[in-house]
Amino acid sequence: MDEITLLVVQRAVAGERAAMEQVMRALERPFFNLALRMLLLPAEAEDATQECLLRVATRLAQFEGGSRFSTWAWKVAVNRILELKRKPFLTLEQFSADLADGLELEARERTEDLVSLGELKMGCGRALLQCLEVDDRIAFIVGEIMELEGPEAAEILGIPPATFRKRLSRARERLREALSANCGVVNAAAPCRCHRRLARATVLGRVAPGVASTDAPLDVVALRQKLSRIGEAVRVAAYYRADPTSKPRRDLVLAALQPFTSTRSN
Template sequence: MDTEVDNESPAADVAAGAQERELVARAVAGDSVAVSDVVRQLQDPLYRLALRMVWRPAEAEDATQEILLRVVGNLATWRGEAKLLTWAYRIGVNYLLNLRRQTPQEAAQLSLDAFREGLADGLAAEDYRGPESALLSAEVRLNCSQAMLQCLARDERIAFVLGDVFELSSTDAAWVLDISAPAYRKRLERAKKRIGTFLTATCGVANAAAFCRCSRRVDKAVELGRIDPRKPRFATHPISPGGRTVTEAEDQMIRLHDAAAVLRAHPDYAAPQAKVEAISVLLRSGRFPLLDK
């Protein structure tokens, strides 16, 4: 699953917490290697969070860079009240929920009902048989699941991503969002109901009786510019070392065969290396006093 939480034993959890505190203490003391280790530890999960919220990789790269710089700039305020990644999610979520830039679906105020109607328009009678059919069908699925998330209001979208995609506990997700656990569960349930209803009525992956098939949307998606057969954005996206590939994510989705699995079944995307290097340059720019000690 596209999850960022570890199912550790209590003893392992305590040891991991101690290691995080030691790493952050060294970073705050001005150890540039420790700062780089913090960035390396957080960059891919934060990129995957940003990608779910802003849809397009280019925008997610920019958002991840800004989030990481805020994380580094505020490291001294971390007191171990949550895992380092959970704390970083809180900074990231605050940034992403307040972005002025809108996704195309947000700008158009596209509802899930309208999105469903759009998917029915231009659906081919047969599966796509052209070059790279499996790759392009996967690209359609990945792009579509990203787009459908954008049809949720941001507060519902982030609740769904934290709970059903990253599988944070309701306690941790509520802390990230700075709301009560009951309020979070209510928000998550509302989002799950909307997504579940949409997928059950629309998506052939989630429900064999539904009308839409990724392989029958390829031609229309290419025509509309939703996917680029020469340069797929999601199906060929770099993944984290040892992370799930597109094929492994799809296999997992098929085994689980439920609505939430469709949204989880993205590979473990890695933050693009060019952005990571740009962040390193900024960290050495003198903008961060803790690195000048």
């Protein structure tokens, strides 16, 4: 997230639309990727992002500069998303069974499927996150994917650092076990490969052939090679951090700016 200065915040609070838009633009994609990892469905993530942006905008005067703006903004967004109370929608056992359903063992890995394979890997990883309890899921996203330091992550989540570390450790271990048992990107001995799953995922509407949700596609082959060269203890983090940031399908900032009618320029 691009850091926003106190001066820009003060200008936005004073009613300067350009400053408010600068704040919203800096937050839109980071908030959307947080929501997408927590909620899975893009439409729900977009709605949640818009609500987070509105909440930041209406509470902006409460930011006094005592901490980094990003820390304050993340806390606002996390609190709103946690209010949605999305519970696990699958057990890890059900998730594994879903992966095995329709797996085409004879399918070939084709270069023309690069975009679709990357989209499938990213969607699969986000779906796996939904198997975690909400508290563990948000701890993993904030601490491992967003790479926020323990004290800052604990502050954002409103919990003691020791509690954050416990939740993060529990999430890491559950994801490590699940990925090692199922995912060929992480473990060469695992049965599932993105290209073996692609046809079934396309039929189910989980992947739109050739349609990218990111500015640059994720190269699954390169990621698999990279993970094979690093230790097992850090593969889960590398697996998730490799994902490019996803972009919402509509402009969420324009909707969030509608209540603010000032047109003063810089």
